[in-house]
Structures are given as structure tokens and as C-alpha cells.
Amino acid sequence: MISTKHFLFTTAFAVALHFGIMNGFGAAENLLPNLLPKPVKCQIRSGIFKLEKSAMLLARPGAEAEAQKLAEALRLPTGFVLPVTTNAADAAAITLELDASLKPVVGEEGYRLSVTPNQALIRAPSEAGLFYAAVTLRQLFPPEMFSPSESSVPNGGWAIPCVIIDDFPRFSWRGLLLDPARHFLPAESLKKFVDLMAMHKLNKLQLHLTDDQGWRIEIRKYPRLTEIGSVRKESPKHRDPAHGDGIPYGPFFYTQAEIRELVAYAQARHVTLVPEIEMPGHFRSALASYPDLSCTGGPFEVRTRWGVESDILCAGNDRAVAFSKDILDEVCELFPSEFIHIGGDECPRTRWKACAKCQARIKAEGLKNEAQLQTWFNHRIEEFLVSKGRRLIGWDEILEGGLTPGATVMSWRGISGGIAAAKAGHDVVMSPTSHCYFDNGQAEGPGEPECIGGVIPLPMVYSYEPVPEALKLAERAHVLGAQGNLWGEYIWTPRDVEYFTYPRAAAFAEVVWSSPQQKNYDELLPRLRADLERLDQLGVKYRPLDAAPPKR
Secondary structure (H helix, E strand, O other), rough: OOOOOOOOOOHHHHHHHHHHEOOOOHHHHHHHEEOOOOOOOOEEEEEEEHHHHHHHHOOOOHHHHHHHHHHHHHHHOOOOOOOOOOOOOOOOEEEEEEOHHHHHOOOOOOOOEEEEOOOOOEEEOHHHHHHHHHHHHHHHOOOHHHHHOOOOOOOOOOEEEEEEEEEEEOEEEEEEEOOOOOOOOOOHHHHHHHHHHHHHOOOOEEOEEEEOOOEEEOOOOOOOHHHOOOOOOOEEEHHHHEEEOOOEOOOEEEEEHHHHHHHHHHHHOOOOOEEEEEOOOOOOOHHOOOOHHHHOOOOOOOOOOOOOOOOOEEOOHHHHHHHHHHHHHHHHOOOOOOEEOOOOOOOOOOOHHHHHHHHHHHHHHHOOOOHHHHHHHHHHHHHHHHHHEEEEEHHHHHOOOOOOOOOEEOOOOOOHHHHHHHHHHOOEEOOOOHHHHHOOOOOOOOOOOOOOOOOOOHHHHHHOOOOOOOOOOOHHOOOEEEEEOOOOOOOOOHHHHHHHHHHHHHHHHHHHHHOHHHHHHHHHHHHHHHHHHHHHHHOOOOOOOOOOOOOO
């Protein structure tokens, strides 16, 4: 690839060559710029658009906020003032306009971007569409446009090819998961992660806020959750997880003020934060804080090793059920997300078998077994969430005792859980360990960091198809999308997060945005290299691409 730092002609054909690759055609109008994810339709036209120091942005009614965001993003690297005007009589270089008539063409989150030598025109049915169009516009520029501070002007200036782009996402759920429960991630690092998601048009960030090894969210009604539950005596030793490191860990948690700030930050970038509060399993940090919520009464300590914990919340205890609702009440106040994730995975029910309260609950409710007791518990939680205008989502284990009426399933143990849920009329998010677990290694070798085990290389991520062939056409509508997960056992720092996430998340972004017919790994690579140049500008510590693509 020819570096944008060194080469830019001013003819339309040369600009198209500079920004794109041949896409099976010889004409310049059929070249594909280095956009990621790939747009639905992109036509290169003759001429170039050059952003000048005197340029201004025009915000049509309702587009003011997105115009200000774009102006700020362009100001940082260029140093240009780029004022935003609402006066249609002003000669604006870039115009943003809400246009409801486009919705039948591009959907709720789509957009149309038209660039001529004189103007870049962004139209979309929603603010989200305006935002994604602005991301595409920035990607058309040299990678220096993503610098967080004023950059040297590229050769040829801040120029892009003239294009017409119609674009919209394939799925509504384009997600990633972070796990600050095992290893805490500072709020500022979460903001950077959100920025990178938005840059790739990903829109759901699931935060795994609680687990056996730590409780990471302030709940004002139950202060012991963070006083006790956010601290563990030690952690598994680096590269020797069977032994402890002897170093106290914590207290680490997000205050409610920090959560509100993070939610607002993400919303401004059209990323929804989806909270995950694990219940009834993965609950040891809560039981260390309130042991009477268990089947045995404790005492307990916050777990210091990875793995699955046998002590879980007592589903036969009325106070434990009320406690769970109290927590979710505060969570719902903090997170406006439609979906609230309750986990539900890896929940050993052995304590319930020996618990008089749980067995009494099974008998009183006419349940057949402990799996149905978990469904009974989930149903109580779902009823509460529905009363708050929310929807319950959980890992595919919530299928085992029968799904609650409105449950959405996140399928992680392969795709069978997602297939079963969709066939039963439930919405699903696909997230199988085979393709979507980014805490697995990206390659084998002595230079690779410690990981949870297994290898999921970049081509495997890109090859993933979220809609199973086993589903009929009507059932496929229940697949909301897919999610890549970055569990935290071996993710120690924000730098580790970046290394394990990128470039895989960039490839994944195309999986969930673009149509499967558009996917081509060999064609992805030049665009991905351009994307990594943008990540260089942002100081992202991604894993470099292999010198040669792995054998497929």
C-alpha cells in the first residue's frame, strides 16, 4: 500500500488509486476507498474535495450536535477553526442534514454521503446516521485526520475523492464486551475503548461489572458490596494462575457519578453501555459482602482464583430475590440501555439441592428440578425489569430450565443455544467461543502474551457468519447481531485490552455491519492496514498483522 503520508495526486483517478484498491473493475469510479467497515454502496466520482482553512460546517435543524462533533474531530488534527453555522445562506464546505425520506433506503442508522469538489453533504434519518457518515468522511481523509492533536499537513493537503455512498448496518447489535470484574479498567480507558468502537461503527458495549472475583459498581443501598466485594486478598500469579501473587487487589469500582459520565460519553458516540450484573451464579463477591444471601450462610471471601464458584445466591430466600431487584433498580437508574444483562451462566446448582429453602421453593412452585428454579428466579427478575421498561438478556444457560417469556439469549457455547432460542421466537445475540472470544490468543508462539487458551486468528474472526443456516427465513429476524467478548482473567491492563481487541475487532465490525456477500479477506487486508495507520495516530497498542496471512 502506498502511504498517504507521502503520495497524493490531485487528479480524480490518482486520488482513487491512493485511497483504494481495485475491486474487480478497471474504471476509477469502481475503486473502493480504505473504508472499514465496507459501505453497502460506494461510487468514486471525478474530482477531489479539499478541506480548506476557511471552511465552515452547516447544521440543518436537528443536526447541530452532530455537526459540532464532526467539527471538533476535524479541528484536532488540522488546526482549522471550522465554525458551525445554522444559516443556510452561508457557503459551507460540509453540510449535515436530517432527512426522514431516506429511512426506507438506509434504515434508522444509515446515511447518504455525497462529496463533490465544492461540498460534502451528509444526510441521514437519524443522528446516529449522521454520526456514522461523519466517521466515513473522516476515514476518506489521510490517517493523520485521526490524530488527537494538530498534525503536519499531508502532501496534497486535506483532500479526499469525490464519492456517493449509501450505507447502513446489517445488524442492530454490533457489540463488544469488557470485563473489569476480574481486572479493573479505569474509566478513562473505557472512554478510549468507546472511541475506538465508534470509529468502527460498533454500538453496544457490555460491561461485565460483577463476578466472584470482584464487585465493580457502587450500589448505594448496599455499601458493603464495594467496601468488601471490590477487594480480594490476592490474584492468580502472572503466568502461574494456580498460585496467588500475595498482593491485595482493590478497592476498585466505578462510582455512580463515574457511571453516569461514562454512559453520557458513550451516548454521544452512539454506543450503548449494556450492564451485566451476574445472578444467581458468579455471585461470590456479593456473598462475601452479604453472606446471609447464600444457601449456607458463609462466611465467604472474594474469590482469588479464576474458575467457577459453587456458592451462589439462594433462590429460595425471599430476601435474596428482593436484594437482586434492589440492585437492578439502581442499575436501571444509571443505565438507559433497553437490555439489562443478568448473566445466568456457569451456575452450579449443587447448593440448591441441599438447601431447605430452595427445595421448599421448588415444591411450593410446582417445579420439577433446580434448573426450573433458576428459570423461576429469572422470571421474577424479568417481571421487575419489564416494570422498568427494560428487557432481560442472559447467556444461553438460561435456556436450561425453560426461557422466561421475553428473554433474549446471548449464545456463547457454540450456536445451538441461539438456534433453539430463535426457533422458539426469542431474540438472540450470537457470541460463540469459536469465533468471538477475543481473550483467546491471536497466534501461537513465544512472543504472544499469556491468554485464557486457544487461538482465534484474524481470518477466523472475519469468516464468522452470525445467522445460522439452520434457521428459517422468519426465524433469522430474531438474530439481533453478534458480539466479541474480551474476558478479563488474562487482560491485566488497558494496553492488554488494545492488543487483544485490535485488529480483530476491526474485522469483526465488518462482519456485523456489511453484507456477507461483500466479505473478502484478501480485499480486507489493504483496508485494514489503512485502518491500523489510523490506530497509530491514536496511539493504540494493537497486535501487528502477520507478515503473511495464516493458511486458511
